[in-house]
Amino acid sequence: GESVGLHLPTLSVQEGDNSIINCAYSNSASDYFIWYKQESGKGPQFIIDIRSNMDKRQGQRVTVLLNKTVKHLSLQIAATQPGDSAVYFCAENYGGSQGNLIFGKGTKLSVKP
């Protein structure tokens, strides 16, 4: 599910299965990371974040893992539901006074009932 090439990567899972969405970030100096969910016709919605001094953080049905050695971020969704169908973006904060974010290219998650 990493964002490569010109097409939006797609991950298709069965309802009830676990989903893992991957992201490779670009800047080794980035110190804060966020996962966003974007449903069709809507704006990106915050899911979970993690700081660079952590390697794992859990939320409700979601877990984010951070591997700074290989600049890799993943989002795990437990017991995936049809309502989880959306495009998922990782974003990295490369610092600066405004806390600007760089977004990855997104992964489309499709959940089959």
Next chain:
Amino acid sequence: DTAVSQTPKYLVTQMGNDKSIKCEQNLGHDTMYWYKQDSKKFLKIMFSYNNKELIINETVPNRFSPKSPDKAHLNLHINSLELGDSAVYFCASSPVQTSDYKTQYFGPGTRLLVL
């Protein structure tokens, strides 16, 4: 109740026209942003702004200009619209925190189509 709102939701216009998109946030945030999302869903920062500093992405044409009448509003003016400006434009805001970590909250988007 809407945290970050944008108007209009849809905007269809002719090439060469000048148009504005409005954004308002009721979260009390100090920093606001404009993003452009292309047909491939790629989100790219255009501007970030608070009452002290405007940061412009150097790739943004000067036909685009942000205007902030007050802390809760950041409008986007676009002059001489071109076909390539067709995209979804998102406004976002983030709070001032004592730490450097700023989560951004997005509006619903404005779908701009230039004919």
